Amino acid sequence: QDPTAAHYMFQDDPFLMPRNAANSRLFALSKESGRNAAKYIIKQFPQYFDKTFAEPNVSCLMPEALTPQIEGVSEEALKERIHLRRVKDSVDLFDQLVQAGTPVSLETTNSLLDLLCFYGDGESTPEKNEEEKEDLKEPKVNASEQKAPTRPFQRGSQSSSPRWRENNNAERIFKIMPERNAHSYCTMIRGMVKHGASAKAYDMYIDLLNERHKADVHTFNALITAVPYLKERFLERWELAKVFLNHMAQQGVQPNLLTFNALLKMLRRCGGLGRSMSLLVIKEMEALDIEPSLATYDHLLFIFYRGVDLCPSGIISEVLDDVEKRTFTPQDPDDGMDFYIADNCCDLKDITLAYRLNKAIEKGDNWKFLDVDRLNAYWSKFFSLLCMMEQIDVVLKWYKEMSPSLFYPTPKNILDLLQALDAANHLEVIPSVWEDMKQLGFNRRQDLLEELLSLMSREQHPEEIQLAFAKCAEDIKAVHEQTGREQALLEWTGSALGHVVLLFSRAGRTQDAWYVNMMERFQQINRIPTEQVMHEFLNCAKQTNCPDEAIKLVKLAASFGLPSSQRLKSRMEKEFELSEKQK
Amino acid sequence: PPSPQTRAARVRVGKGDKPVTYEKAHAPHYIAHRKGWLSLHTGNLAGELSAAERAVEDAFLRRFLYGTFPGILADEVVLKRRANLLVVCAVLARGLAPAKLYFLVGYAETLLSHFYKCPVRLELQTVPTKVVYKYL
Numbered sequence: 001q002d003p004t005a006a007h008y009m010f011q012d013d014p015f016l017m018p019r020n021a022a023n024s025r026l027f028a029l030s031k032e033s034g035r036n037a038a039k040y041i042i043k044q045f046p047q048y049f050d051k052t053f054a055e056p057n058v059s060c061l062m063p064e065a066l067t068p069q070i071e072g073v074s075e076e077a078l079k080e081r082i083h084l085r086r087v088k089d090s091v092d093l094f095d096q097l098v099q100a101g102t103p104v105s106l107e108t109t110n111s112l113l114d115l116l117c118f119y120g121d122g123e124s125t126p127e128k129n130e131e132e133k134e135d136l137k138e139p140k141v142n143a144s145e146q147k148a149p150t151r152p153f154q155r156g157s158q159s160s161s162p163r164w165r166e167n168n169n170a171e172r173i174f175k176i177m178p179e180r181n182a183h184s185y186c187t188m189i190r191g192m193v194k195h196g197a198s199a200k201a202y203d204m205y206i207d208l209l210n211e212r213h214k215a216d217v218h219t220f221n222a223l224i225t226a227v228p229y230l231k232e233r234f235l236e237r238w239e240l241a242k243v244f245l246n247h248m249a250q251q252g253v254q255p256n257l258l259t260f261n262a263l264l265k266m267l268r269r270c271g272g273l274g275r276s277m278s279l280l281v282i283k284e285m286e287a288l289d290i291e292p293s294l295a296t297y298d299h300l301l302f303i304f305y306r307g308v309d310l311c312p313s314g315i316i317s318e319v320l321d322d323v324e325k326r327t328f329t330p331q332d333p334d335d336g337m338d339f340y341i342a343d344n345c346c347d348l349k350d351i352t353l354a355y356r357l358n359k360a361i362e363k364g365d366n367w368k369f370l371d372v373d374r375l376n377a378y379w380s381k382f383f384s385l386l387c388m389m390e391q392i393d394v395v396l397k398w399y400k401e402m403s404p405s406l407f408y409p410t411p412k413n414i415l416d417l418l419q420a421l422d423a424a425n426h427l428e429v430i431p432s433v434w435e436d437m438k439q440l441g442f443n444r445r446q447d448l449l450e451e452l453l454s455l456m457s458r459e460q461h462p463e464e465i466q467l468a469f470a471k472c473a474e475d476i477k478a479v480h481e482q483t484g485r486e487q488a489l490l491e492w493t494g495s496a497l498g499h500v501v502l503l504f505s506r507a508g509r510t511q512d513a514w515y516v517n518m519m520e521r522f523q524q525i526n527r528i529p530t531e532q533v534m535h536e537f538l539n540c541a542k543q544t545n546c547p548d549e550a551i552k553l554v555k556l557a558a559s560f561g562l563p564s565s566q567r568l569k570s571r572m573e574k575e576f577e578l579s580e581k582q583k
Numbered sequence: 584p585p586s587p588q589t590r591a592a593r594v595r596v597g598k599g600d601k602p603v604t605y606e607k608a609h610a611p612h613y614i615a616h617r618k619g620w621l622s623l624h625t626g627n628l629a630g631e632l633s634a635a636e637r638a639v640e641d642a643f644l645r646r647f648l649y650g651t652f653p654g655i656l657a658d659e660v661v662l663k664r665r666a667n668l669l670v671v672c673a674v675l676a677r678g679l680a681p682a683k684l685y686f687l688v689g690y691a692e693t694l695l696s697h698f699y700k701c702p703v704r705l706e707l708q709t710v711p712t713k714v715v716y717k718y719l
Contacts, residue, residue, distance in 0.1 A: 010685075011685075011688070011706065011707045012706075013707060013708055013709050014709075015677055015681065015709040016681050016684060016685070016707065016709060018681075023681075026682050027681060027682055027685045028685075030682040030683070030685040030686040030689070031685040031686065031688060031689035032689060033686055033689070034685065034686040034687060034688060034689025034690035034691075034692075034693070035689040035690065035692070035693045037686070037689075037690050038689070038690045038691075038692075038693035038694040038697070039693060041694060042693075042694070042697050048698075049697050049698060052700075053700070054700035054701070057700075058700050058701075061696055061697050061700045061701075062697075062700075063697070
């Protein structure tokens with residue numbers, strides 16, 4: 001893998017390569033919005049795109065035929081509209097059919113109910129397209145399409161699902177249905193749970209039991225997910241969940257993976273009770289021979305590690321053992337939370353675990369679980385952990401390899417890197433880190449600049465490093481003074497100014513140091529230069545033989561009324577040969 | 584009277600202030616000697632069909648790209664066909680922000696794929712200004 005190249009979705013050109021995380025996200029999103037614009041054009045003018053001259057015909061590149069073909073009021077027309085997911089049209093057609101008196105068969109009504117409950121009475125294609133993250137989500141969505149027999153998620157995220165209104169179409173149709181079978185009840189329950197009407201779902205479930213129907217496994221899953229909304233206290237929630245499970249056993253319904261995941265998800269919100277119960281759940285799962293998916297592990301870790309009192313348990317290493325042994329296929333819509341494992345590893349400050357997790361991610365298909373944002377966050381955490389725990393050579397090696405191709409360092413990462421360099425006494429790498437910082441766009445962050453400057457100016461260094469440091473200081477000074485149109489002026493702080501002066505003096509650049517040291521500047525920010533700064537400046541002035549500068553400095557010190565001005569004056573007289581006037 | 588063969592695809596010598604790219608500066612008899620081809624496909628080999636369709640597609644693609652990237656195409660577009668894939672190699676000047684360029688890239692790729700029913704890939708290179716070979 002090429003460590004200097006960006007992700008393959010970007011063009012391979014220095015102007016078009018993203019340099020930091022914000023840019024990479026921007027470019028990815030703009031490319032995606034370009035694609036959406038093209039799809040919009042194709043949908044608007046399908047007549048220009050529908051000539052089939054390719055042999056064999058490539059169906060995915062043809063415009064989609066979304067208009068229903070069959071006109072007229074009949075059951076086939078209704079079926080077609082349901083198939084095309086046109087909610088409003090199908091409801092209207094259904095009403096027309098009922099008024100006209102033609103009986104609509106039970107399956108058709110059931111599929112209409114399915115459609116309505118899935119979309120919660122809103123339309124199927126929202127008017128504004130929400131942001132689509134990148135195509136890494138596609139394989140996940142397609143795989144879950146095969147697993148779950150219901151209609152697949154349209155866009156993957158359901159953040160703003162409309163609320164279930166009172167007496168909306170689904171309920172209305174349900175009520176006027178002459179006969180209902182188990183499927184109808186199940187669909188209604190699942191729809192209600194999905195759109196937030198948990199209490200009604202529970203009532204409907206009671207109705208279902210009264211009518212002596214059997215619910216299927218998906219209904220039970222939905223009911224279990226609704227439990228946290230029905231009851232408040234932990235114990236009651238667990239009891240209710242157990243009631244559902246008992247019913248399931250009574251009706252002979254086999255629980256599947258999603259059942260257990262729903263249970264664990266509910267247990268997440270059950271606090272301490274969750275910890276004890278979740279282990280029981282896992283044992284059940286193993287007894288039934290269902291393989292846990294990533295979501296299972298995620299819920300487990302959440303239960304155990306997000307509590308207020310982090311009691312370390314060996315559970316994370318067990319989880320990691322399992323994760324390493326198998327490759328995962330996406331089975332649960334929550335599977336994208338692989339990140340939590342990473343998060344927990346890094347919180348626990350265990351580097352071996354992190355390495356194992358890294359290997360596990362590279363194996364097989366597991367990389368598909370982390371989309372670009374999560375990837376960035378994961379690598380950023382990994383890098384912080386590295387900086388804390390590992391030797392500086394390893395850290396530098398990883399840093400060279402990982403940025404900018406795999407991830408873009410966050411400000412925290414750069415701080416960690418600087419601290420690691422400090423701990424290992426490798427401060428000569430700092431100028432190159434400063435270059436990276438400029439590229440990443442961090443050169444206006446106050447905290448990073450402070451850290452950098454203080455590290456650079458703490459001790460004396462050999463000559464060429466000092467020169468390099470002075471150059472960095474000059475850059476930083478330019479950043480402070482730049483009055484860009486949109487950017488707010490960065491305020492000098494006393495310590496930053498002092499450090500810059502120090503660096504300049506050590507490198508022998510007296511003019512620059514004095515220019516920086518201009519009285520107005522210090523007075524502007526109402527700070528006093530430290531004694532060390534003054535002494536360094538005197539040293540520098542002595543080396544370069546500029547007594548004028550030294551005099552100016554003494555005058556400055558005197559004007560501030562510093563106690564050290566006396567010392568400075570005496571030093572001046574000793575070390576310099578001054579003419580009478582200067583005295 | 585000057586025959587078309589002596590006037591085709593040549594930039595006439597002028598005062599010396601007209602910047603001309605390498606592509607334009609060379610006359611067509613330099614193809615395969617100093618120039619390459621702008622469009623590569625197998626339609627002209629012995630026993631292959633539909634060379635004319637390729638030519639029509641080329642013409643359309645050039646106009647389409649000339650319009651989608653208004654004013655920033657620095658040189659002629661090179662089209663390469665590999666099996667079913669159409670690779671469009673374009674050299675652009677840095678006139679637009681990278682985000683806008685990516686928008687146009689995504690748009691052009693999808694639209695052309697749907698239009699020609701084959702995957703289309705756009706590979707860009709940016710240059711600061713048009714690369715001048717000589718002034719004629």
